[in-house]
Each structure stands twice: as structure tokens, then as C-alpha cells.
Amino acid sequence: MxxxxxxxxxxxxxxxxxxxxxxxxxxxxxxxQRMAGFSRDSISYLYLESSRDTGAGIPKAQMQIVNxxxxxxxxxxxxxxxxxxxxxxxSTKMAEDxxxxxxxxLRQRLRLLSPNAGTKLNIISRSKSPDKSxxxxxxxxxxxxxxxxxxxxxxxxxSQGGTAEIERGxxxxxxxxxxxxxxxxxxxxxxxxxxxxxxREVYLSPNGRNAIVLLDxxxxxxxxxxxxTLVQGxxx
Numbered sequence: 001m002x003x004x005x006x007x008x009x010x011x012x013x014x015x016x017x018x019x020x021x022x023x024x025x026x027x028x029x030x031x032x033q034r035m036a037g038f039s040r041d042s043i044s045y046l047y048l049e050s051s052r053d054t055g056a057g058i059p060k061a062q063m064q065i066v067n068x069x070x071x072x073x074x075x076x077x078x079x080x081x082x083x084x085x086x087x088x089x090x091s092t093k094m095a096e097d098x099x100x101x102x103x104x105x106l107r108q109r110l111r112l113l114s115p116n117a118g119t120k121l122n123i124i125s126r127s128k129s130p131d132k133s134x135x136x137x138x139x140x141x142x143x144x145x146x147x148x149x150x151x152x153x154x155x156x157x158x159s160q161g162g163t164a165e166i167e168r169g170x171x172x173x174x175x176x177x178x179x180x181x182x183x184x185x186x187x188x189x190x191x192x193x194x195x196x197x198x199x200r201e202v203y204l205s206p207n208g209r210n211a212i213v214l215l216d217x218x219x220x221x222x223x224x225x226x227x228x229t230l231v232q233g234x235x236x
Contacts, residue, residue, distance in 0.1 A: 027224025030216075034061075034096045037115025038212075042205035043068060044110045045212050047231050048099060050092040055222055057088040061095035063103065065112065068210040068233035071184055076106060118203040118212070121146070126199075134199050141208065146236075148213060149174040152197050153187050159220065160195065167220060169194030173213065177236055184232055193219050197230070210235050 031049035038045050045068050050061040065077030079102065081095045100107075107113050121138035124145075128134050134150040152171040156162025172185035198216040205211065215230040 028227065029221070029224060030227035031062075031229065032092065033229075034093075035100075035115060037112075037117045038068075038203075038205045038210070039115065040111035040206075042116075042118075042207040042210050044074065044112055045205075045231060045233055046107070046112045046115050047214070047229055048096055049229055050096050051226065051228075052092055056085045058083050058085060059088070059090050059092045059095040061092065061099050062228070063099045064229075064231045065103070065106065065110065066212075066231050066233050068205065068212065069235045071233045074106070074110065077103070079103070116206050118205050121202040121204055121211075123202070132196060136199050136202070138202050140204060140236075144178060146202070146211070147176040148199060148202065149176075150197060150199050150215070151187060153190075154194075154196065155190065157220075166192055167195055168192055169196060169217075171197045171215075173232060175234055182234065184234060191217075195220060195225060200229075208236075 031051045033049050035046060035048040045066045047064045050059060052059050060081055062080040065074050067074050079099060081098055083090065119141060121140065123136045123138050125137045132152050136148050138146045140146055150171060150173055152169060155164045155168040157164050157167040160167055168190035170187045170190045172183055172187050175182050175184065195218045199213065200216050201214045203212045211234055213232045215232060216227045217230045219226050219228060
């Protein structure tokens with residue numbers, strides 16, 4: 001999926017959280033989820049989150065509205081606020097409400113005014129490798145298993161021990177279900193200011209035919225790192 005660069009530059013969140021990676025970071029922050037779920041027809045998925053820059057205190061909100069079968073942002077569906085220091089007194093809720101207001105007509109058309117959370121699938125096994133690849137196995141409501149493997153590559157910046165001017169990360173998902181395997185993403189498609197990816201949660205759509213994978217996307221900040229969310233979708 002091609003997301004706007006602005007979506008990959010959130011400030012620090014309001015509270016810290018733990019992260020399981022091979023690196024040890026002094027400060028790890030993550031965004032706060034405001035809204036997430038499927039449309040009434042299970043075709044679209046919305047994810048809204050926010051954070052606050054602890055330097056200038058500027059709030060930031062980002063929204064992803066994804067067409068699940070094509071695993072792509074709908075037109076004007078992946079957006080973020082772009083506030084300056086003069087607006088640092090705004091709350092993160094105000095930033096979220098800004099995006100909700102800007103997308104109301106779109107969300108109404110896509111039946112996303114009241115998203116359905118779907119079914120969170122239980123991860124029955126999880127494994128990680130030294131090369132940062134990960135695999136999870138979940139059990140669907142029909143009793144069949146779904147396996148998701150994350151593979152990734154990184155180009156490190158000088159601040160991360162590499163030689164590049166800016167860090168970049170690429171990823172792909174290998175989805176195995178019902179005897180078939182498909183690939184989402186490409187290891188040759190690098191996103192800027194991305195240190196690593198990690199599998200977080202898997203959700204099944206209300207109609208049971210589509211699924212969403214939520215990935216933690218770790219980015220550098222002025223103080224530590226920030227975890228934002230990347231939405232990836234596919235049809236079973």
C-alpha cells in the first residue's frame with residue numbers, strides 16, 4: 001500500500017509502552033487509538049489514531065480508510081493533521097475530530113459512520129527470528145487456521161549505526177489459508193523513517209470473508225521511537 005509520507009511522521013504519544021524487538025530503546029511511545037472497524041458491507045476498514053509531540057506539544061492525528069480486498073487507501077481516505085506550534089494547545093481529541101469532520105461524507109458513503117470492530121482473532125502461536133521475520137497462526141471462527149508471516153528489510157541511517165541519510169524499511173506479508181498462499185507488499189518498496197515492522201493483531205470482517213492485519217510501525221523521533229499503526233487487508 002502506498003501511504004502518504006505525512007502519515008509516517010507522527011509526533012510522540014502521550015504515554016510510553018513496551019516493545020519487543022532486538023533493540024533496546026530509551027523511550028518508546030505509541031499512538032492512541034480513537035476508532036477502528038469495518039464498514040457495514042465489510043469492504044472498507046477505518047483506523048484513527050493520535051499522538052502528541054512532547055517537544056513543541058503539537059497534537060497529531062492520522063486516519064487510514066482502506067479498501068480491504070484491494071489493500072489500498074480509498075481516495076482521500078489516508079490523511080493526517082498538519083498543525084503548527086500555534087496550535088499546540090489543541091487536544092488530541094480535537095485533532096481526531098478534525099479528521100472525522102473532514103471525512104464525514106466519505107465515511108457516510110462507505111458506511112463507516114459507526115464502524116464494526118469485527119472479530120479479533122486469537123493468536124495461538126507466534127514466533128520471531130533474528131532477521132526480524134515474524135509468524136503468527138490464528139484460528140478462524142470456522143475452525144480453519146490462518147498463518148501470517150512478516151518479512152522485512154531495513155536501511156539504517158547514521159543515527160541507527162548505518163550509513164544512509166535517513167532510515168528506510170520495507171515489508172511483505174505471506175498469507176497462508178485453506179491450502180493457498182498469497183503475498184502482500186514488497187521487500188523492494190521502502191518507506192522512509194521506518195525502523196521496523198511487527199505483527200500486532202488480526203481481525204475478521206463481520207461477513208467472515210475479509211481480514212485486517214494491524215502492524216506496529218516503529219519510527220525514530222527526537223526522543224526515542226514512536227509506534228504507529230499500518231493497516232493491511234486481504235480477502236480469504
